[in-house]
Structures are given as structure tokens and as C-alpha cells.
Amino acid sequence: MSIEIRREACIGCGQCADVCPGSLILIDSGGKAVIPNPERCWGCASCLKECPALAIEFFLGEDMGGMGGRMRVRRENSLLHWDITKPDGSLETITIDSRDSGMY
Amino acid sequence: MKLRVESVFTDFLIVGGGAAGCYAALSFCERSDKSVLIAEKAHIKRSGCLAAGVNALNAYILPGGTPRDYVDYARRDAGGIVRGDLLITMSEGLNRVTRKMERLGLTILKNPDGGYAARGKRNLKINGENIKPILAGAVSKEPRITVLNRVCVFEYIVGDNRIYGAYAVGIDKPVLYIISAKAVLCATGGAAGLYKPNNPGFSRHKMWYPPFNTGAGYAMGIRAGAEMTTLEMRFIALRCKDTIAPTGTLAQGVGAKQINALGDEYEQKYDLTTSGRLHGTVAENLEGRGPCCLRTVGISRRQDIDLQKAYLNMAPGQTLRWIESGNTPSARNVEIDGTEPYITGGHTASGYWVNTGRETTIKGLFAAGDAAGGCPQKYVTGAFAEGEIAALAALKYMDDGQKTAGSARARQGASSLDPFKFFSRGAERSSAGLGEIDRLEEEMQSIMDEHAGGISRHYRYSEASLKTADEKIRALSERADLLTAGNTRELVYIFELTERLLLCRALIAHLAARRETRWRGFAENTDYPDADGAFLKYINSRFEDDEFRIIFRGLVAEGEVYEH
Ligand SMILES: Cc1cc2nc3c(=O)[nH]c(=O)nc-3n(C[C@H](O)[C@H](O)[C@H](O)COP(=O)(O)OP(=O)(O)OC[C@H]3O[C@@H](n4cnc5c(N)ncnc54)[C@H](O)[C@@H]3O)c2cc1C
Ligand code: SF4
Ligand code: SF4
Numbered sequence: 001m002s003i004e005i006r007r008e009a010c011i012g013c014g015q016c017a018d019v020c021p022g023s024l025i026l027i028d029s030g031g032k033a034v035i036p037n038p039e040r041c042w043g044c045a046s047c048l049k050e051c052p053a054l055a056i057e058f059f060l061g062e063d064m065g066g067m068g069g070r071m072r073v074r075r076e077n078s079l080l081h082w083d084i085t086k087p088d089g090s091l092e093t094i095t096i097d098s099r100d101s102g103m104y
Numbered sequence: 105m106k107l108r109v110e111s112v113f114t115d116f117l118i119v120g121g122g123a124a125g126c127y128a129a130l131s132f133c134e135r136s137d138k139s140v141l142i143a144e145k146a147h148i149k150r151s152g153c154l155a156a157g158v159n160a161l162n163a164y165i166l167p168g169g170t171p172r173d174y175v176d177y178a179r180r181d182a183g184g185i186v187r188g189d190l191l192i193t194m195s196e197g198l199n200r201v202t203r204k205m206e207r208l209g210l211t212i213l214k215n216p217d218g219g220y221a222a223r224g225k226r227n228l229k230i231n232g233e234n235i236k237p238i239l240a241g242a243v244s245k246e247p248r249i250t251v252l253n254r255v256c257v258f259e260y261i262v263g264d265n266r267i268y269g270a271y272a273v274g275i276d277k278p279v280l281y282i283i284s285a286k287a288v289l290c291a292t293g294g295a296a297g298l299y300k301p302n303n304p305g306f307s308r309h310k311m312w313y314p315p316f317n318t319g320a321g322y323a324m325g326i327r328a329g330a331e332m333t334t335l336e337m338r339f340i341a342l343r344c345k346d347t348i349a350p351t352g353t354l355a356q357g358v359g360a361k362q363i364n365a366l367g368d369e370y371e372q373k374y375d376l377t378t379s380g381r382l383h384g385t386v387a388e389n390l391e392g393r394g395p396c397c398l399r400t401v402g403i404s405r406r407q408d409i410d411l412q413k414a415y416l417n418m419a420p421g422q423t424l425r426w427i428e429s430g431n432t433p434s435a436r437n438v439e440i441d442g443t444e445p446y447i448t449g450g451h452t453a454s455g456y457w458v459n460t461g462r463e464t465t466i467k468g469l470f471a472a473g474d475a476a477g478g479c480p481q482k483y484v485t486g487a488f489a490e491g492e493i494a495a496l497a498a499l500k501y502m503d504d505g506q507k508t509a510g511s512a513r514a515r516q517g518a519s520s521l522d523p524f525k526f527f528s529r530g531a532e533r534s535s536a537g538l539g540e541i542d543r544l545e546e547e548m549q550s551i552m553d554e555h556a557g558g559i560s561r562h563y564r565y566s567e568a569s570l571k572t573a574d575e576k577i578r579a580l581s582e583r584a585d586l587l588t589a590g591n592t593r594e595l596v597y598i599f600e601l602t603e604r605l606l607l608c609r610a611l612i613a614h615l616a617a618r619r620e621t622r623w624r625g626f627a628e629n630t631d632y633p634d635a636d637g638a639f640l641k642y643i644n645s646r647f648e649d650d651e652f653r654i655i656f657r658g659l660v661a662e663g664e665v666y667e668h
Contacts, residue, residue: 061303
């Protein structure tokens with residue numbers, strides 16, 4: 001799995017570059033976030049959760065059976081909304097409250 | 105590439121700001137007003153194993169249980185090769201650190217009576233998506249802790265077997281840091297990336313253990329002459345196929361059973377240990393009864409949705425897989441598979457050989473968490489507990505030392521390795537580039553996979569294959585020694601490759617020394633396919649004159665205080 005940064009949406013805040021546990025994201029000379037080596041991504045989703053501009057998309061590589069779905073994260077106070085665009089273009093959102101621990 | 109030298113002074117240097125490192129820093133500050141410096145390769149907010157979040161606290165003493173029960177469980181699971189003194193002191197801290205994490209803001213599920221809700225026999229249900237930001241937030245509020253993010257520590261400063269600090273290099277900035285400290289804690293986690301992974305292509309970093317934990321702490325210790333223990337007890341995770349997501353939430357959360365392709369539950373046919381469960385799955389596959397799955401078909405709609413949420417909190421790729429394929433766990437059983445082997449003292453007993461206070465054989469150098477050996481089944485709460493134990497021991501070391509030896513200052517040049525050796529090359533030769541570094545890494549992983557018991561060999565090896573592995577890794581190390589760095593990032597990648605190669609050699613020496621098969625699944629020695637009582641002892645090693653000298657040591661029980 002890996003990520004793609006939508007250049008047009010990025011506001012260059014640098015939060016994603018800060019938190020990546022592999023320091024894989026850089027801010028280029030145009031002030032935008034880039035991931036020069038997406039194959040080094042661990043798939044932890046830390047960068048998505050930080051991005052205030054919804055500019056980062058998470059996907060599964062084809063070599064591991066990825067089908068083209070895309071995932072983004074919106075943060076709203078203690079809520080995380082995970083927006084998943086399926087391969088057929090339909091959207092499914094799963095919302096998790098960080099104060100809720102009723103899951104397994 | 106020119107490096108600017110910067111000197112930094114602190115009382116307590118913590119190398120690695122992960123679970124153990126951050127917790128150790130907090131514990132130290134509760135008892136002392138000395139200064140602390142965390143040197144972290146990434147950024148403590150989301151670095152290390154906890155980046156994606158965790159879904160349970162895997163080590164907790166539930167009502168009715170005792171720390172001794174936990175020791176017994178861990179000992180059984182590890183075939184007896186554990187340090188009783190380390191396990192008991194860790195277990196006694198599990199509930200204390202859990203309460204502290206709750207105070208810091210971690211959400212833990214409660215029963216109606218107010219007690220924590222259990223998941224299985226030793227686990228607590230939590231919402232741990234933000235466990236690392238919570239920990240990092242507490243660290244940043246503490247004025248005596250300085251955090252140096254994005255610096256890669258690569259070498260200790262040691263003289264007369266005593267530590268004086270460490271060298272680090274900036275990830276983005278061309279700075280060589282010379283960090284002087286009175287005591288040092290190694291909390292760099294374990295090592296991934298030694299073996300060819302499940303997905304060797306584009307998704308090669310989609311592994312269980314963080315690919316950014318490269319075994320730096322082990323390698324620095326090995327080079328400095330520290331004694332290491334039980335590296336041969338590799339950890340191989342049984343995980344959801346392709347996404348390498350954890351299976352515990354399926355097995356313990358909804359009680360999903362392991363079944364083979366015939367639909368038969370096979371777990372009971374094999375040892376019910378962590379390695380036995382892996383062995384069972386490998387054996388079923390080899391005997392033509394694969395693929396193996398966790399049976400989730402038939403779970404309720406509510407369970408299905410809760411599982412999707414639970415995985416978003418720790419392994420988001422698994423939920424994406426379920427949703428993009430339309431096959432959520434209630435509709436299709438989840439296929440499972442073994443990963444490549446890792447070295448991690450948080451799950452098995454590999455790592456630094458430490459005394460009961462977690463001091464290594466180098467004076468003033470402590471180890472905690474996945475870096476420290478002898479104490480398996482630590483998980484995140486055990487890493488916290490060990491961080492606390494090590495911090496207190498380091499404080500005592502400093503207090504004692506100040507009375508006798510006076511304050512320690514870095515002695516540049518006292519290290520076993522001249523750090524400038526790595527950098528001067530860049531000026532003399534042109535950089536090899538990332539491609540060449542990656543190629544050597546891939547070669548290393550293939551050698552380990554084929555000759556030292558990787559996935560493709562079903563984790564099996566023999567004396568002859570280990571000998572081949574050793575020869576090939578040595579030859580590769582010579583080639584790696586000629587790599588040149590064009591920038592600091594390449595330099596860090598060269599360090600990482602060098603660390604892994606040295607660790608591969610150490611691992612091969614340990615695998616060869618254990619002439620038995622104690623942990624079916626984890627380490628299958630085809631020359632010695634059975635356990636042998638004569639090996640009910642620790643296999644330790646020291647790196648001397650470019651060779652690993654093996655040391656056998658007798659078992660240490662709980663209640664004993666072990667000193668070097
Ligand atoms: C995917 C995954 C899921 C897990 N889930 C659970 C769970 O649900 N429940 C549970 O109880 N346990 C879980 N664990 C186990 C637990 O997370 C670990 O045991 C624990 O985090 C180990 O702590 P540590 O401090 O030793 O390592 P880490 O937390 O990984 O910290 C190591 C730190 O050292 C830094 N570092 C490495 N090299 C260098 C260097 N050269 N210089 C400077 N810094 C460096 C790293 O960037 C990192 O920040 C999980 C582990 C993994 C990998
Ligand atoms: S998903 Fe994790 S590893 Fe990948 S780029 Fe984002 S923060 Fe880095
Ligand atoms: S967090 Fe988002 S907006 Fe900020 S730099 Fe990264 S991609 Fe751009």
C-alpha cells in the first residue's frame with residue numbers, strides 16, 4: 001500500500017512530511033508535498049490523518065491485489081471520517097470516535 | 105557533501121523516541137530534574153511501531169491473575185528461553201503504566217462496574233489510534249525533555265567499556281551531531297528488512313514490523329562489543345494475507361477459528377504457542393490443505409462493521425481491502441499467511457543482554473522495549489514498563505557516578521569506528537545513488553530468504569545453508585562498504601544497509617549455534633529437527649575481531665537479581 005499526493009489540493013503546510021515515520025515526504029521547491037519513493041511507504045496512514053486539505057490518498061498496490069480503491073481521512077474534533085472511494089466510483093464513509101472503544 | 109559538526113550536551117540521552125523511549129523520558133522527569141534528550145530518526149508524534157495505532161493492550165494483568173502467571177505464560181510460549189528476573193519486573197509494571205496512559209488520555213473500554221474490559225486472557229480493549237500522539241504530547245509538555253527529531257543515531261561513543269554519548273546525522277540537514285551524555289538508553293526497536301518480504305515488488309514495505317526500524321540499536325551495540333542474546337528466536341507473524349494486518353482482533357475479538365481449505369479447525373493439532381500456530385499453518389499448506397483462513401463467515405452485521413472500524417484504527421489497508429473488494433469478513437473468510445522473519449525483543453527474547461535494571465554489558469548504556477532481550481511478550485505496555493525500569497536505573501547510575509567518577513563528557517575519537525570514514529568518501533567518489541543501495545538490500549534479503557530460513561524455505565535452514573548464507577553476506581558486506589553517499593538521506597540508507605548486514609551475520613551465527621529446533625515455525629533447523637534439553641540455555645554473542653564469539657549462559661529465574 002502507498003499514498004498519492006494530489007498536488008493541486010496541497011497547501012504546503014508540511015504536516016504530512018513531519019509525521020511520516022519513514023521521513024518519506026518532502027516539500028519541493030514549489031512549496032508542495034511530494035513522495036519521491038512511494039514504494040518505501042509502510043501504509044500507516046499517519047500522513048492522511050494530518051492533512052488538513054484532504055490532499056493525500058491511500059491505495060493498495062496492484063502487486064498485493066489492490067483494485068483501485070482510494071481512501072482519505074477527514075478529522076473533526078474527536079471524529080475521524082474515513083472516506084473510501086470504491087473502484088466503481090461509489091463512496092462509503094466510516095466514522096470513528098476516538099472516545100469510543102467499543103470495537104474489538 | 106560537507107557535514108557541519110554540532111556538539112550537544114545532555115544528562116540522559118534516549119536513542120529512539122518510540123514507545124519505550126518516550127515513556128522512559130516521562131518516567132525519568134518524574135523523579136529527577138536532570139536534562140533528557142530524545143534523538144529520534146523520524147518525528148516522535150507518529151514514529152515507530154505505534155504509527156498506525158494499536159487496537160489492544162496485549163499485556164495486562166486482569167483481576168484474578170498475577171504477574172507470576174504472566175511470567176509462566178511467556179516462559180511456556182518461548183520454550184523456556186526467557187529471563188525470569190526481567191519478565192517478573194516487567195509484569196509488575198504492566199497495570200501501573202496502563203493507568204498512567206489512561207490518565208494521559210488513552211481511551212480504554214470499561215465494564216459497567218468501572219473495571220477495564222478484557223479481550224481474551226491478558227488483553228484490554230482500547231481505542232489506540234492516537235496512542236502515539238498522546239504519548240508524544242505528554243513528552244512535549246515536559247520542559248526538561250529536548251526532542252531532536254529527524255536525526256539518525258549511528259554510533260555510540262564508548263571508551264573503556266563505558267558510554268559517553270553517541271553520534272548522529274541529520275536526515276535533512278548535513279549536520280553531524282556529537283551528543284555527550286552521562287547515561288544512554290537504547291530504544292530503537294527491533295529489526296525489519298533482513299529477509300525478503302511477502303510482497304517483494306512495489307508494496308515491499310507493506311510488512312508487519314516498521315521497515316524504518318532497521319536494527320540500528322542492535323548493530324551499534326554489536327560494534328561496541330555489547331553482549332547480545334537469543335537473536336536466533338526470530339519472530340514471524342501470522343497475518344492477514346497481502347495486507348499483513350494483525351489477526352488477533354479476528355481471533356480474540358470475534359472468536360474466529362483457524363481453518364484449512366477443507367474447513368477443518370487445525371489449531372488443536374499443533375502446539376498452542378505463538379510459534380506453534382505459525383508452524384501449524386505452514387504444515388497445513390505444505391500438506392496440501394491450504395490456503396488457511398480465519399473463519400469469519402457468519403459473524404453478525406454489527407461485528408462486521410466493528411471489525412472494519414477496528415482495523416482502520418491500526419491497519420487501515422485491511423479495511424480498504426474489504427471494502428474495495430466488496431468482501432467484508434462476514435461474507436468471506438480472511439486468508440492468513442506467515443510473514444518474513446523479524447528480530448524484535450518485544451515479541452520474542454532477542455536483543456541486548458541486560459542486567460535486571462536493563463543495563464547492557466556496556467556501563468551506562470541501558471536498553472528497553474524491542475531492543476532489549478530476554479523478556480518476550482512485552483508488547484506496548486511491557487515496552488513502557490521497561491522504559492520506566494531503565495530510566496530509574498539510569499538515574500541511579502548517574503547519581504552513583506557523580507559521587508565517584510565526576511561527570512562524563514564525550515570523548516571524540518574514543519568510538520570503535522571513526523564516523524568521518526563514512527562521510528569523507530562522498531567527496532572522493534561520486535555517489536552510488538539510491539538504486540545501488542536498494543539492489544544490495546534486495547540481494548541481502550534474497551540470500552537470507554534462501555539460505556537462512558525465509559518464507560520461500562518455509563523458515564527452514566541447515567548447517568550447510570547457514571554457511572552459504574554467511575559467506576554470501578560477508579561478500580555483500582564488502583561491496584556495501586564501498587558505497588558512497590551523495591546526500592544525507594543516502595548516507596542514512598547506507599547506514600541502514602550496513603546495520604542490517606551486520607545483524608544478518610549475528611543472526612546466522614546464533615541460528616547455527618542452537619543445534620536444535622526449539623520453536624517450531626520460528627526457526628526450523630533441519631539438521632536438528634527436535635528440541636534438545638542440552639540447549640535449555642541462552643545463546644549469547646560478542647563481536648570480537650570481526651567474528652561472533654558464542655557464549656552459552658544458564659537460565660536466570662524470577663526472584664534473582666542478575667548482575668553482569
Ligand atoms: C504493526 C504493529 C502492531 C502492534 N500492535 C500492538 C497492539 O495492538 N497491542 C500491543 O500491546 N502491542 C502491539 N505492538 C507491539 C508494540 O507496538 C511494540 O512492542 C512497541 O511499540 C515497541 O516499542 P519500542 O519503543 O521498542 O519500539 P518503537 O515504538 O518502534 O520505537 C523505536 C523508535 O526508534 C526510532 N529509531 C530507530 N532507529 C533509530 C536511529 N538509528 N536513530 C534514532 N531513532 C531511531 C524509531 O523511529 C522509533 O521511533 C504492535 C507492533 C507492531 C509492529
Ligand atoms: S502512509 Fe505512513 S509511511 Fe506512507 S507516506 Fe504516509 S506517513 Fe509515510
Ligand atoms: S499535509 Fe496535506 S496540505 Fe499539508 S503539505 Fe501535506 S499534503 Fe500538503
